[in-house]
Amino acid sequence: MVAPSLKLQDLIEEIRGAKTQAQEREVIQKECAHIRASFREGDPLHRHRQLAKLLYVHMLGYPAHFGQMECLKLIASPRFTDKRVGYLGAMLLLDERQDAHLLITNSIKNDLSQGIQPVQGLALCTLSTMGSAEMCQDLATEVEKLLLQPSPYVRKKAILTAVHIIRKVPELSNIFLPSCAQLLHERHHGVLLGTITLITELCERSPAALRHFRKVVPQLVQKLRTLVTTGYSTEHSISGVSDPFLQVQILRLLRILGRNHEESSEAMNDLLAQVATNTDTSRNAGSAVLFETVLTIMDIPSAAGLRVSSPMPLPLASPTLIRYVALMSLLRLVQSDHNAVQRHRPTVVDCLQETDASLSRRALELSLALVNSSNVRAMTRELQAFLESCPPDLRADCASGILLAAERFAPTKRWHMDTILHVLTTAGTYVRDDAVANLTQLIAGAQELHAYSVRRLYSALAEDISQQPLVQVAAWCIGEYGDLLLEGNCEDIEPLQVEEEEVLALLERVLQSHMSLPATRGYALTALMKLSTRLRGDNNRIRQVVSIYGSCLDVELQQRAVEYNALFRKYDHMRDTLAFHPLRAAILEKMPLVERGGPQVDEEAKESKAAAKLSEAAPVPAEPQASKLLDLLDLLDGPSEDAQHPPPLDPSPGGALVQLLDLPYAPPPPAPIPSLKVFEREGVQLNLSFIRPPGTPALLLITVTVTNSSGGDVTHFICQAAVPKSFQLQLQAPTGDTVPAQGGLPITQLFRILNPNKTPLRLKLRLTYNHFGQPVQEIFEVNNLPVETWQ
């Protein structure tokens, strides 16, 4: 005798009565044992009750897979109660991942073909919720049959089930396409809605279907018009808007049909305008319709006037939701129709103040998109104000947005500098890594701003040494332009009396602060060092600080400190007429402007190369100061006694540096290869000169020079070359094809020959030209090629 099982409601009460999680688990486990026993015994009368309890337990998160088979049995039962719970169980417990799910296909098929309407409804609902591709394949024809059944109750469900089938198995679209035309004549809103959804799905998946359904555009327009103009109908209206669900769906289909299709768009233009203007947007239902209308207007090639005027009625001043969708639609519009959106700029900027994160994010995106050269100052002000108060996750985007906009549209360098400075002070930790490099680049490039920048940065630094990018830039700037800082007058900002001691104290603070990153410390240390040549006072304080860091744990700092110390100690005694402390001064003088965009040559690395640090081989900066630098480098290499007389400069600059940097694999400097005259005829001469670039041993560059000392011009000159198969030959374009008479401008042409196997070079040349009015052709092999060209 089976113990009387709990009613569902009693079970629920008992579970809710449990005071702790453990107690709840106990109750549920006990009950599940009962349920399992009941299933085993196969009690048909109470099965539905047991399953219902199981479904409740499942919703609380407990396992319920042992109920799957029971669903099948319940679905197969003739009783409606059983079917109702059984199908519900199937939707909750079975899905296409379970093998068991296919077993209900047969039951569904039976129910679809023979069941009464409510049963058919259940079957269709289940199929459309959890139907797998296989199930859909099997049942598609049954569903199709139901599409044209008399009862709208079943029909509307069948149509939406067809939508699901198409989503799962797009190939089955063709089965459902023919019925659509007829279904469109429906008056029943549910059926109509389903049909529109079905057509939308078909059109989205197949261009052929799209073309096919374009012809129903007038019909759709008519239906929508009827909806909009008909008076109030209680059954389908919400807040005075007739069936907004249906309206939105029709609008969506119209959008898809009208996209990129002039004719269809024209058919719907008037109606869209009508809907846009007449819909009452004081409640959400109307706004929903208007939103869809606006999306449609924006997507189809409608009249420009319509597009511009349409977002206007969107009441941007009204509640949060409307603002959200308004911002979304403006965001979409800004890509295509920038000017229209510009008009709403004030409102968009207002939305930045929204406390709701999703809104302010949209507003930020839109504001950044709207910045252009005319409004950049105003917009940046707004954005900076926003940056100060915005939530942390938006800060990074806002900061980079402002910096980017500043870069693109900065009216003056000073404004640009101010903007970056402001961003660094407000949101320093959120800026991108290259902001520091960009700012130093900018400052270095703007000579007139040096005094201004260093003052501003000094003040900013004095207030706050925690924002690393700011500290780094400020330290760098103070180091470079410290002398300007101390001068005291600058016309742009109020005079700032800064004492040397203050500057040094500030940099020391930065060095010692635990907030400073190692990189920042590096900047500060180097800045201190530079100040030793910029400041007039004696350098004891600086020397002290630098020597302290000589035993710092951080290797980078330690190395720098030691080297700077060396600069102090070793070469201080040099009293040249050139300058006071010439070595240090020369090494630490103002940096030249770094090439932007090229390989990132770190400012620090450049300086450290100057200090003879053993780093990787970097290209020697080809500047006028290079030779002077090389003198000094030689000095550093040689013993100190020789320091008085700089040794003569090595003829090939690469040489000294190479020795100094002590690269073990540096190739010996190439001896120049003698050039060769290969051809002469009546004053026309062909010379070859050779270069073997040291870095690429297989490469030979030949420059062919054609000269003309005769009395007649050489015209239409073409030179062709041939080499043995193992070589690769590339001819670059010649400088011209004419050599004027009497030593006129020669033609030069570059040949590139790759000789990876170092086989002996053989070269055959073919020349064709006109000389003295006669065509000339010469073919010859070049003899006496020097051995260095290929060895």
Add this chain to the structure above:
Amino acid sequence: MQFMLLFSRQGKLRLQKWYVPLSDKEKKKITRELVQTVLARKPKMCSFLEWRDLKIVYKRYASLYFCCAIEDQDNELITLEIIHRYVELLDKYFGSVCELDIIFNFEKAYFILDEFLLGGEVQETSKKNVLKAIEQADLLQEKTENMFHSKSFIGSKKAY
């Protein structure tokens, strides 16, 4: 629509309707994360949020949160209407519905939802028709129960 969740302010799930196939584990994970996200929202905040690659539309009615996940091309505002319509239907059916009604009669809540939405789409825009369909199904259920079993209880909709 991809799924709809109903949960209390304590984060307890009261109804879950999934229109996309996902494993149990995934469903649990999504539910947990989404519930946390929505519960963290302040009252004045926008009803729409972006979560993973979906748009979430949610609204709170008394102690219950109604939360729908829709796709990119779906209309958020109309989804709010869908939620509201569902609440109205529940209200009409249970007579001034409260959370307890949905707890103790969860299967009815499902049945009502299944008469309003199908496969994630709206199937019936007339409140009257939806309620009529439910009524008829309930009647049918009672009839079959009365026919088959003497021990069955006559019924108010609430006893099962």
